[in-house]
Amino acid sequence: MRHFVEELEQLKTKLLEMSSLVEAAIQRSIGAVINKDRSAAEEVFRNETRINEIELEIDEFAINLLALHQPMAADLRLIIAALKINTDLERMGDLAVNVAERAQSLLNEPVSKPMIDIPHIAALVQSMVRKALDAFVARDPDLARSVLASDDAVDSLRTACYHELVSFMEKDPRNIRPALDLLAVTRNLERIADHSTNIAEDVLFLVKGVDVRHHAEARR
């Protein structure tokens, strides 16, 4: 049983390693867009493989824990939450790669247009990611709920950006390609925010739990 407790700790450590990698990828991809930083984009591409590897490791590790120890209640919830958060983190890593690709494409299409609200959306999304992961580490339901509350703000910022970028395209056809890249950046940032809310929901599930006791007692 001590073994199992250690293994649960190992699972959490692996998930934290994964989340640091994904957070760094998001930060670099945003830096690549905002600062036109080619090397930051390349760093994102280089780290993608490690993120994919660690996703598989975590999945296998968690499933082995379920198979070998058949945990109940809080431990079961922790492992299920780890599986779900792992999937979300891997998708967030993919989305950071998408952002970095658009950053690269923007380097080849000089835009006169300022970045509009992109730094603003990016800052909000990054704080959601941070809070969702901190909420998981601290098992803090209030922090998790604060992530859910930010989702609407990201949506409305993105909608405002969409209309602004469409007008920018309509003004001059030379703006179409860079504006499509910027639209893709905002869309991918919004999807990163969505995955943060998924993680926050998993934290709430982890902390409050699904009530399995009622069924268990009825059956005995």
Next chain:
Amino acid sequence: MRHFVEELEQLKTKLLEMSSLVEAAIQRSIGAVINKDRSAAEEVFRNETRINEIELEIDEFAINLLALHQPMAADLRLIIAALKINTDLERMGDLAVNVAERAQSLLNEPVSKPMIDIPHIAALVQSMVRKALDAFVARDPDLARSVLASDDAVDSLRTACYHELVSFMEKDPRNIRPALDLLAVTRNLERIADHSTNIAEDVLFLVKGVDVRHHAEARR
């Protein structure tokens, strides 16, 4: 134990109900775009709530099965695969809603442009969804692998569509808004294809399994 076997069957039945709903939503959303069918789009919006409800039911049901029966090996894999497939199906339902929203927006922006390759992409994506779900029901690894093989075809069709739609926008600024909707349709269809490949990968995991025996034996 007979109870558990029945409950596993119930889990599969619920997942099949979910997958029929999601498949119908995808079909209707595509019909709404291609045939400019407003009522098909509205049907997609109406069914979204049921899809979200059944996702929660399946999740809770699966987690209860894990908690109450602590299954091993093949049964454990089935439940984990059901949890993952459930998440993918719910996202596919969301993407069908996105497609239906773009269909609605296209109704208000008459386009002279034909639908380019959209019917072609749509047919391919629908066959991937169908095959992935059939592979799950029949536990057929060859069928699952055929889904993975189609993913590149969808990607290259979508890339061709992208370039064609960008040229269409550059030709006349009045084309920008409808072309953005069509771009969004192809992007959402591609994401539906991605989720089908996730399901196909889950089927391969279910059929072949992660090798937990090695660890189990070492520990005894």
